[in-house]
Amino acid sequence: MSELEHFRQNALDPANRADVADALAARSGMRIDIDRRRGRAAGINPSGRYEQQSRHVFDDGWETLEDLPAFKTEVQVERPRTVITRNESPDISFDRSINPYRGCEHGCIYCFARPTHAFMGLSPGLDFESRLFAKPDAPKLLERELAKPGYKPRxxxxxxxxxPYQPIEKKWRIVRQILEVLNACNHPVGIVTKSATVLRDIDILAQMAEKDLVKVAVSVTTLDRQLARTMEPRASTPVRRLEAIKGLSEAGIPVAVMASPIIPGLNDHEMERILDSAKAAGASTASYILLRLPLEVSPLFRDWLLRHYPDRYRHVMSLVRSMRGGKDYDAEFTKRMKGSGPYAWQLARRFEITTKKLGLDRKWRALRTDLFTPPHGTGVQLNLL
Known part of the structure; x- marks a missing residue:
């Protein structure tokens, strides 16, 4: 059955009419031909929310759309002045982070970072997956920031x-250079990834683990290869992620599994299997985050859901809204990660019971900061005093 036939059938149901109308509105004039977006999760490429003009793709009868090229990954160089980003969010356990890349070729349809592409005048849709920015100066900038007088390691x-380990890292190797800087000055670091490419840097990570300077969290969203392929088209397969957990664990590197995001009605039934499989692979602790649909992520996700799982559309979105106060997303601190309401409570209890049973409820040991030695590399500004 075609997408259009699915839409027409769903629209006949009065209870579903509003949802379908919203999704169709999001698609109107923006649907990209499947041959142009093959291997990508997003099906639309709406203009960024800060743009004065909105561009829409439509066939004007001259068959000009057939001549448009496919979306290919393009990488531009970004040269920021600083590389350490600071935050004051009460929902997360760190106050500083580094992002070597802007945009992500993994193309996860649910990625909460998609809206940040609008700051570059680009679309959070297909542009986010194909028009990327790399920060090759990040290692040198990091050295300078760590060498500043009065810097306190955290x-x-x-x-x-x-x-950080998206496919373009294989060529740019920015993350590896950052790790070399951190290892040289004994600075603690935590890594979050869903890529098995992290095993490439196991030599550096193992050295840092011996000094209690590193921990790695591997995201395992689903064990269903087909779901992973459509939802996270260019990320490592579920099996490869479990292999990454095993490899890291065997090398003595503390590793956690992130069962994230939990999508009600789509992958929430896999929570226990994911945790059990990760424990068997060597994970020592676990966490989860509920699906987040801020700003442009909502229409992108709803469009994807209608294309791939139209029979589940109503059920999934109904459960999402039941945990978000009737909205697609609630950005309120303390609620945005886990949601609220009976279904969110049930997910939390399932996670609590399973992690306790598997021994994944242990807290990570705090990383050391007392070993820190300011760098003295070529990128460090000399003290004029």
Whole structure:
């Protein structure tokens, strides 16, 4: 059955009419031909919310759309003045982070970082997956920041916005250079990824683990290969992520599993299997985050859901809204990560019971900061005093 036929059938149901109308409105004039977006999760490429003009793709009868090229990954160089980003969010356990890349080729349809592409005048849709920015100066900038007088070392997180080990890292190797800087000055770091490419840097990570300077969290969203392929088209397969957990654990590197995001009605039934599989692979602790649909992520996700799982559309969105105060998303601190209401409570209890049973409820040991030695590399500004 075609997408259009699914839409027409769903629209006949009065209870579903509003949802379908919203989704169709999001798609109107923006749907990209499947041949142009093959291997991508997003099906639309709406203009960024800060743009004065909104561009829409439509066939004017001259068949000009057939000549448009496919979306290919393009990487531009970004040269920021600083590389350490600071935050004061009460929902997360760190106050500083590093993001070597802007945009992510993994293309996870649910990625909460998609709206940040609007700051670059680009779309949070297909542009986020294909028009990327790399920060090759990040290692040198990091050296300078760590060498500043009065700098106090605290845990730095890498990969909190976009995945540091996305495919372009194989060529640019920015993350590895950052780790070399942190290892040389004994600075603590935590990494979040869903890529098995993290195993490439196991030599550095193992050295840092011996000094209690590193921990890694691997995101395992689903064990269903087909769901992973459509939802996270260019990320490592579920099996490869479990292999990454195993490899890191065997090398003595503390590793956690992130069962995130939990999408009600789509992958929430896998929570226990994911945790059990990760424990068997060597994970020592676990966490989860509820699906977040801020700003442009909501229409992108709803469009994806209608294309791939139209029979679940009503059920999934109904459960999401039941945990978000009737909205697609609630950005309130303390609620945005876990949600609220009976279904959110049930998810939390299931997670609590399973992690306790598997021994994944242990807290991570705090990373050391007392070993820190300011860097003295070539990128460090000399003291004029």
């Amino acid at each position: 845990y730095i997180a890498i990969g909190t916005n976009t995945d």
